[in-house]
Amino acid sequence: MTELERLAAEIAQCQKCQLARGRIKTVPGYGAADARLLFIGEAPGFHEDRQGLPFVGPDGQFLDELLRSIGMSREQVFICNVVKCRPPNNRDPLPSELEACRSYLDRQIEFLRPRMIVTLGRYSMARYFPNVPISHIHGRAKKIGETLYLPLFHPAAALHQPRYRSAIEQDFLKIPDLLKQAVPAEEDHPGEQAEQLNLF
Ligand code: URA
Numbered sequence: 266m267t268e269l270e271r272l273a274a275e276i277a278q279c280q281k282c283q284l285a286r287g288r289i290k291t292v293p294g295y296g297a298a299d300a301r302l303l304f305i306g307e308a309p310g311f312h313e314d315r316q317g318l319p320f321v322g323p324d325g326q327f328l329d330e331l332l333r334s335i336g337m338s339r340e341q342v343f344i345c346n347v348v349k350c351r352p353p354n355n356r357d358p359l360p361s362e363l364e365a366c367r368s369y370l371d372r373q374i375e376f377l378r379p380r381m382i383v384t385l386g387r388y389s390m391a392r393y394f395p396n397v398p399i400s401h402i403h404g405r406a407k408k409i410g411e412t413l414y415l416p417l418f419h420p421a422a423a424l425h426q427p428r429y430r431s432a433i434e435q436d437f438l439k440i441p442d443l444l445k446q447a448v449p450a451e452e453d454h455p456g457e458q459a460e461q462l463n464l465f
């Protein structure tokens with residue numbers, strides 16, 4: 266069992282906040298353990314709660330479409346959420362729930378050590394860019410330490426609102442170049458993980 270699988274098993278037993286009561290399945294996250302690119306959304310919705318997988322409803326189809334637009338698939342990246350259980354009626358997660366769940370995402374990031382983190386929506390953005398409106402900073406990458414962060418609109422908001430939709434589509438197209446910047450040159454040569462992952 267990998268560290269990520271061990272953590273997923275721990276999350277499956279978690280009762281640290283009230284969202285444990287209403288969930289069908291926990292949604293720890295999905296993707297390649299050696300992914301260089303991590304997407305962080307908000308919380309599981311109806312379909313995610315049933316399947317135990319992130320972004321499998323309409324928002325997820327849109328995310329797959331966006332990944333395809335840059336020649337990528339979800340097998341090459343890791344996708345998760347700030348909160349691992351579905352809030353009732355898809356309400357926003359409460360501060361107490363975000364706090365209770367916080368260490369799981371911290372540990373996932375520690376194990377994954379992604380080069381680049383794309384935040385989807387306000388809640389994951391707020392971990393790295395507190396107190397800034399998303400409309401001011403979406404699509405602008407920022408390096409903090411060794412990691413490059415790119416805040417984007419949430420696919421659910423973008424799906425039905427043309428203004429946000431074209432913003433997320435345009436912002437997504439920046440990812441391949443940013444990813445090249447984020448992965449140091451010495452790692453970017455044939456025969457290593459980058460090739461197996463087909464990222465470039
Ligand atoms: N929206 C999210 O933020 N996460 C999911 O997993 C699905 C929809």
Ligand code: SF4
Binds near residue numbers: 362
């Ligand atoms: Fe535990 Fe997070 Fe689920 Fe709350 S949302 S029960 S903290 S896994």
